[in-house]
Amino acid sequence: MRVLLINPRFRLPIDTRTSPHLGLAYLGAVSERRGDEVRVFDADVEDQPLDEFVREYRPHVVGITANTPQVKQAWRHAAQIKAVHDVPIVIGGPHPSVVSENLDFESAQNPNVDIVVRGEGEETWIEICERIEDFMRDQEDYSTKALMDPAKGVWDDVLGITYKTSDGELHRNLDRPAIADLDSLPWPAYHLFKMERYTNLQPATDAVDGSKSFSILTSRGCPYRCTFCSQSIMPIKWRSRTAENVLEEWRHLVVDLGAEEIGVLDDSANIRKKRLHELADLLIANNLNHVPWIFVNGIRANLADYELMSKLKQAGLRRTAFGVETGNPEILRSIDKNIDLDTIRRAFKVCKEVGLETIGFFIIGLPGETRETMQDTINFAIELDPFIANFSMMTPYPGTKVYEQVKRHGRLLIQDWEDYVFFEQKARYEMGEMTAELVEEMYRRAYRQFYLRPSPVIRRIKTKDFWLNLPRNLRIAARTFIPKAEKTGLRKKIEAEALS
Numbered sequence: 001m002r003v004l005l006i007n008p009r010f011r012l013p014i015d016t017r018t019s020p021h022l023g024l025a026y027l028g029a030v031s032e033r034r035g036d037e038v039r040v041f042d043a044d045v046e047d048q049p050l051d052e053f054v055r056e057y058r059p060h061v062v063g064i065t066a067n068t069p070q071v072k073q074a075w076r077h078a079a080q081i082k083a084v085h086d087v088p089i090v091i092g093g094p095h096p097s098v099v100s101e102n103l104d105f106e107s108a109q110n111p112n113v114d115i116v117v118r119g120e121g122e123e124t125w126i127e128i129c130e131r132i133e134d135f136m137r138d139q140e141d142y143s144t145k146a147l148m149d150p151a152k153g154v155w156d157d158v159l160g161i162t163y164k165t166s167d168g169e170l171h172r173n174l175d176r177p178a179i180a181d182l183d184s185l186p187w188p189a190y191h192l193f194k195m196e197r198y199t200n201l202q203p204a205t206d207a208v209d210g211s212k213s214f215s216i217l218t219s220r221g222c223p224y225r226c227t228f229c230s231q232s233i234m235p236i237k238w239r240s241r242t243a244e245n246v247l248e249e250w251r252h253l254v255v256d257l258g259a260e261e262i263g264v265l266d267d268s269a270n271i272r273k274k275r276l277h278e279l280a281d282l283l284i285a286n287n288l289n290h291v292p293w294i295f296v297n298g299i300r301a302n303l304a305d306y307e308l309m310s311k312l313k314q315a316g317l318r319r320t321a322f323g324v325e326t327g328n329p330e331i332l333r334s335i336d337k338n339i340d341l342d343t344i345r346r347a348f349k350v351c352k353e354v355g356l357e358t359i360g361f362f363i364i365g366l367p368g369e370t371r372e373t374m375q376d377t378i379n380f381a382i383e384l385d386p387f388i389a390n391f392s393m394m395t396p397y398p399g400t401k402v403y404e405q406v407k408r409h410g411r412l413l414i415q416d417w418e419d420y421v422f423f424e425q426k427a428r429y430e431m432g433e434m435t436a437e438l439v440e441e442m443y444r445r446a447y448r449q450f451y452l453r454p455s456p457v458i459r460r461i462k463t464k465d466f467w468l469n470l471p472r473n474l475r476i477a478a479r480t481f482i483p484k485a486e487k488t489g490l491r492k493k494i495e496a497e498a499l500s
């Protein structure tokens with residue numbers, strides 16, 4: 001069966017370094033294992049127009065991924081495809097998975113979308129492909145309309161989907177349980193991507209030395225439920241791959257694909273410390289510790305003790321991120337992070353002692369904040385003094401507790417899903433005495449107060465990456481320190497391109 005997987009075009013209004021979409025790489029891998037012919041169309045890096053590509057390839061099923069700012073572009077892509085080819089279109093990803101806000105229905109009722117996959121996708125995707133294949137085999141009058149005919153009942157018992165039958169009715173099937181054995185998954189199919197067109201791991205936090213980098217996912221999920229985090233839409237159960245299974249993929253990335261830097265994308269990689277000790281031992285024993293790697297997304301500070309961090313350092317870990325979020329104890333309690341400031345202090349101290357670079361993620365404008373609490377955050381960032389401090393303005397994503405709070409007690413300043421990005425230097429909501437003006441002022445102040453000190457400047461210019469990517473780094477600095485009007489032009493440009 002011919003399968004097409006699409007990442008909708010959505011360049012961020014910063015110099016985002018693109019990386020292959022890991023979710024699609026996993027879906028591509030399970031589809032190939034099933035025997036499908038698979039193509040990935042990453043609209044961020046393709047030259048060919050999508051409709052032309054579809055006309056040539058004539059897929060039997062199309063899967064499109066969508067986070068919140070991508071979803072409208074996903075619908076536009078669906079329309080482009082249906083205009084040239086009759087094919088079932090499936091949408092998945094973090095945005096349509098938000099059942100509490102009926103965002104599965106929102107996508108399913110789009111005239112060009114047939115099926116929505118909620119949550120983790122691999123097993124559901126396989127079942128969808130199987131159903132379509134069986135249907136094509138049995139039906140001479142194969143068409144999407146026939147496939148979605150309620151009388152045929154093709155989709156009645158497929159777990160984890162929401163779909164629209166050809167009479168226009170929406171159906172939400174039961175959830176699919178989280179994948180129990182992550183070791184059973186194949187490695188992400190990077191060969192489906194035009195790898196030479198990608199740059200690096202993450203916009204603000206990557207590039208140990210501007211090297212060729214790959215991502216890896218060693219665990220899924222997070223047992224915590226911080227009020228601002230979209231993790232809440234994924235399974236609560238934290239599951240991990242075994243150290244041996246991770247080692248084999250790690251070896252593949254280094255030996256076969258030539259990775260010079262690896263970014264571990266887990267939400268909370270250190271929930272089970274023993275597993276990381278085992279992985280570190282294996283990386284050392286297999287001489288894979290010469291390739292630097294980073295915990296890109298933050299590990300839990302309460303589980304980052306000296307023994308673990310020094311072992312990981314020996315295993316090649318170069319830099320680790322922590323979600324610090326705030327420097328005010330009351331605000332920290334209110335976001336259900338389940339941590340205190342002293343624990344965070346200890347984690348940063350341990351990292352410095354063992355010689356690890358740190359990244360601190362901080363949020364400006366959490367519910368209940370005042371000028372003073374936001375200043376506490378800036379002061380705490382300066383006290384912790386991470387190698388990189390990343391401040392973002394609170395953006396309430398649907399499905400999170402903060403979204404609920406803002407809907408109930410505040411005022412959302414964005415109406416369009418495409419504006420749900422947090423790099424545009426614009427406050428996204430107001431609540432109580434916390435005005436947009438105040439949050440934007442404190443956000444700019446955070447960057448100025450943190451970075452316009454001698455130590456971060458010296459640290460930064462001592463890195464290879466700074467000089468290798470000088471124009472880009474200067475542009476980011478200019479954009480960060482010199483306030484600018486919102487780049488609404490970005491959205492208009494994408495829309496114009498999609499319609500042309």
Ligand code: B12
Pocket residue numbers: 010011012016019020021022023024026027062063064065066067068069070090091092093094095117119120121122124125201202203217229230231265266267297397398420421422423
């Ligand atoms: C790495 C990452 C990035 C990277 C790369 C993104 C990329 N191309 O993958 C960068 C830094 C560029 C990035 C940017 C942003 N990100 Co981001 N990112 C992540 C992160 C940490 C890991 C993504 C990942 O690889 N996951 C692992 C794979 C296996 O999971 P997956 O991609 O979700 O795919 C699975 C399922 O969702 C599903 N699925 C997905 N698509 C499809 C499609 C079909 C057809 C099917 C059947 C199933 C399916 O099946 C997949 C396999 O199980 C996640 C957190 C997380 N845990 O996922 C946040 C996350 C996805 N990002 C998030 C956000 C908010 C953003 C930004 C909007 C932030 C901003 N700057 O404003 C931007 C948007 C950028 C863009 N271009 O779209 C939110 C999304 C929330 C939401 N409601 O949309 C998340 C969930 C973080 C969080 N916990 O809040 N991000």
Ligand code: SF4
Pocket residue numbers: 222223224225226229230231232267268298323337
């Ligand atoms: S912020 Fe981190 S710890 Fe909190 S729920 Fe999200 S992934 Fe888990």
